[in-house]
Amino acid sequence: MTMSESLAIELQFSGGMELLFDNKKTIHTKVPAHFRQGADSHAVTIRDLIGWMASHLLKERPELFIGPDGSVRSGILVLVNGADWELEGELEYELQDGDEIVFISTLHGG
Amino acid sequence: MTTTAKPIRNPCNLCQSARAILKRPKTGQQLCKDCFYHVFETEIHNTIVDNKLFRRGDRVAIGASGGKDSTVLAYVLKLLNDRYSYGLDLVLLSIDEGITGYRDDSLETVKRNRDQYQIPLLIVSYKDLYGWSMDDIVKEIGRKNNCTFCGVFRRQALDRGAIMLNVDHIVTGHNADDIAETVLMNILRGDLPRLQRCTSIITNDTSEDASGIETSKILRSKPFKYTYEKEIVMYAYFKKLDYFSTECIYSPNAYRGYARVFLKDLEALYTMRLYFV
Ligand SMILES: [Zn+2]
Ligand SMILES: [Zn+2]
Numbered sequence: 001m002t003m004s005e006s007l008a009i010e011l012q013f014s015g016g017m018e019l020l021f022d023n024k025k026t027i028h029t030k031v032p033a034h035f036r037q038g039a040d041s042h043a044v045t046i047r048d049l050i051g052w053m054a055s056h057l058l059k060e061r062p063e064l065f066i067g068p069d070g071s072v073r074s075g076i077l078v079l080v081n082g083a084d085w086e087l088e089g090e091l092e093y094e095l096q097d098g099d100e101i102v103f104i105s106t107l108h109g110g
Numbered sequence: 111m112t113t114t115a116k117p118i119r120n121p122c123n124l125c126q127s128a129r130a131i132l133k134r135p136k137t138g139q140q141l142c143k144d145c146f147y148h149v150f151e152t153e154i155h156n157t158i159v160d161n162k163l164f165r166r167g168d169r170v171a172i173g174a175s176g177g178k179d180s181t182v183l184a185y186v187l188k189l190l191n192d193r194y195s196y197g198l199d200l201v202l203l204s205i206d207e208g209i210t211g212y213r214d215d216s217l218e219t220v221k222r223n224r225d226q227y228q229i230p231l232l233i234v235s236y237k238d239l240y241g242w243s244m245d246d247i248v249k250e251i252g253r254k255n256n257c258t259f260c261g262v263f264r265r266q267a268l269d270r271g272a273i274m275l276n277v278d279h280i281v282t283g284h285n286a287d288d289i290a291e292t293v294l295m296n297i298l299r300g301d302l303p304r305l306q307r308c309t310s311i312i313t314n315d316t317s318e319d320a321s322g323i324e325t326s327k328i329l330r331s332k333p334f335k336y337t338y339e340k341e342i343v344m345y346a347y348f349k350k351l352d353y354f355s356t357e358c359i360y361s362p363n364a365y366r367g368y369a370r371v372f373l374k375d376l377e378a379l380y381t382m383r384l385y386f387v
Contacts, residue, residue, distance in 0.1 A: 014347060016356060019356070077347075082131060083120070083129065084131060084132045087120050087132075104347055
């Protein structure tokens with residue numbers, strides 16, 4: 001794998017989350033396969049993806065998406081290929097080419 | 111030689127035969143989709159039975175806003191009523207506060223739910239009951255405090271609608287997270303009588319509303335009292351239920367918003383169990 005490689009990722013938004021992303025329910029995107037940390041680089045994780053989304057895709061109010069700890073804000077559920085990310089290693093999950101990541105807000109309305 | 115099946119990634123703790131898709135908030139138990147549906151529905155059934163929420167033949171209004179909680183409540187109550195033959199006569203009751211660009215859209219969702227679940231719907235408007243809409247009020251007094259104001263009138267409007275429908279009982283979609291949040295807000299405000307009322311699963315207030323109509327015969331209850339928001343949202347997501355998810359345009363998202371984030375952060379920090387509140 002070379003450093004310039006990227007992964008095709010499908011992002012989905014639901015429960016009001018789409019309001020932050022231009023009202024799009026689905027975004028097909030390419031993210032770098034590796035992220036640099038000082039001198040080292042590592043395979044892209046969900047933590048990297050969240051930060052990358054906040055700076056590349058987010059149109060408004062990033063504080064409604066990303067928390068101070070670099071994770072999603074509390075009240076946002078994440079699914080990795082159809083399963084709760086809590087079963088997949090949460091922030092440390094390493095993205096694979098073709099992954100489908102869903103973000104669902106639980107905070108809107110009753 | 112026997113052929114061994116390919117091992118399942120994250121097998122379900124109950125059936126062991128399918129991939130888990132949810133980690134439960136209370137227990138950390140990991141469940142596949144079918145076991146999750148079964149457990150979620152059965153726990154609500156048990157809440158209803160253990161607390162004797164209904165009697166056979168009761169006419170029950172579901173307070174429906176088009177949002178996730180009341181949409182899932184309508185779907186599950188209909189399903190349980192059929193599955194366990196509760197013998198309930200279910201109706202949807204919605205309040206139209208008169209908020210253009212918010213309530214009109216969410217009421218469209220409720221109308222679709224009426225058709226999808228085959229439950230009759232009554233919409234009661236502030237305009238009809240009180241002679242003004244929230245849009246009128248905001249024009250008069252501005253945006254300050256109008257959610258608290260609106261909430262008081264909504265509760266009363268639900269009671270009035272329930273009288274029009276001649277129902278015995280109103281159920282609302284308040285869940286374990288909402289109730290914990292309301293408890294916190296009442297503690298912050300020092301409101302003890304309300305603290306007691308908001309934590310009980312079933313209430314029967316002997317109060318009159320502003321126009322002197324006795325509302326004491328109508329019971330109110332919260333079948334989702336022990337149900338977590340995460341599971342309600344996951345259930346709606348996997349079942350592809352049709353719900354409305356836009357914040358009210360008049361909501362300053364102030365008190366309740368902060369209480370909720372504060373509570374979610376506390377929960378994250380101390381893995382506090384909302385269940386025991
Ligand atoms: Zn809620
Ligand atoms: Zn299972």
